[in-house]
Amino acid sequence: MWGPGASRRNVLLGGLVLTGTIGGLIRPSEAWAGPAATAPPVIGCDAWGARAPSGVIPVWDRRPLRIIVHHTATANVEDYSRGAAEFVARTIQDFHMDRRGWIDTGQNFTISRGGHILEGRHGSLEVLRAGDRHVEGAHCTGQNVEAVGIENEGTYTALTPPDRLWSRLRAMCAYICQQYGIPPTEIGGHRDFKDTLCPGDAFYAMLPRLRSEVADALGQPLSGRTARRASWPLLRPESSGPVVQAAQHLLRAAGLTDVQPNGRFDARTVAAVRQYQQAHRTEEVNGLIGGETWPLLVTAKGADQQEVTLAVRALTPDGAVRASALPGTEEWKRLLSAAERRP
Ligand SMILES: [Zn+2]
The missing domain is CATH 3.40.80.10 (Peptidoglycan recognition protein-like)
Incomplete structure (x- = not known):
């Protein structure tokens, strides 16, 4: 636009x-x-x-x-x-x-x-x-x-x-x-x-x-x-499901522990995203998670690895994840994209 x-x-x-x-x-x-x-x-x-x-x-x-x-x-x-x-x-x-x-x-x-x-x-x-x-x-x-x-x-x-x-x-x-x-x-x-x-x-x-x-x-x-091709899902207040839950775990991993990983893009989640965007000086501070905030979230340094693992688990239907092999950025995109498209 x-x-x-x-x-x-x-x-x-x-x-x-x-x-x-x-x-x-x-x-x-x-x-x-x-x-x-x-x-x-x-x-x-x-x-x-x-x-x-x-x-x-x-x-x-x-x-x-x-x-x-x-x-x-x-x-x-x-x-x-x-x-x-x-x-x-x-x-x-x-x-x-x-x-x-x-x-x-x-x-x-x-x-x-x-x-x-x-x-x-x-x-x-x-x-x-x-x-x-x-x-x-x-x-x-x-x-x-x-x-x-x-x-x-x-x-x-x-x-x-x-x-x-x-x-x-x-x-x-x-x-x-x-x-x-x-x-x-x-x-x-x-x-x-x-x-x-x-x-x-x-x-x-x-x-x-x-x-x-x-x-x-x-x-x-x-x-x-x-x-x-794989693409970053766009999350906003009406979003729900495993991709939202993954985002919530990643926000918690970044220290925003007010967020509850309930799979609903609720007011607390929006507030946490805005806080995250402010801290990372993204172009917009608008509470949406799209192509700028996702890559930051999935590569956060010093993130709580337990929460990161829970984020991966939310995206994989069989729940299987090896803690020693957390995804790289492209793999995250693929996982998120696949989870969003899953019926
Ligand atoms: Zn545009």
Whole structure:
């Protein structure tokens, strides 16, 4: 999302072209043996009348590694015109520059409910066409140097995006993956990295399908399992079950022993999460456990190992766990993901 909850920090690095060390330069033709994804039409900043940036936009001399999908958390309008799309782009840019104090729009691209794709941050389209550099955005703190951010207009907590938005998003992701050699498995949602509802439950649940359709478009079919991949569950006040219980044990392991491991995300649990987030200076102190708080919880130093073991036990149906082999971060993600999906 681009309003409250979007990334706050955008460090201006001052150089026009920055060099980095992540990833090598692979020509697009070498990256994909399958059919070429054609470039979808994108309305550039000049064409929609974007304001000039207020500072130098960092451009990295290397390719981005992933795509992050957002929703704007704005009204699900029925106006599918280009004019409506340009209005959204202008509104976001004004908000980011005037209220957030950023140098330009935060996301690299915006897709309207009508399926119009617009360039967000200046320069994003030019580097994408060349397939060699990345324009640093301000859409997901910690990922802005590595990830292309796409804001999709609407609120998709319960409703799914309209077909015209979906088909353009798929085409855009396929083109971005092709140009930068990004594997379709590296298409994620904002909540994979942050404690946020973005891009909404309904949209987030469609990401395996998006990865799969993008892979098909590139002639690199994915198995259903790979497209689905493990992800950090998003816990919030209405959540319940073994994943909540595991989180409660991990909070207790971190010293927040007011929490009762009852499997319900109750008021005490919310308060403990907020306390934990405050202590760990997460971007948001909102009581949600998502892609930022989970990795901290599962790797806490000095945690009470007995509680950690109980957390693992809550996630494994047979209750079997060897105290000498507590999970690493990726294994935690796999266990939590599997427990959440278990009926
Ligand atoms: Zn977002």
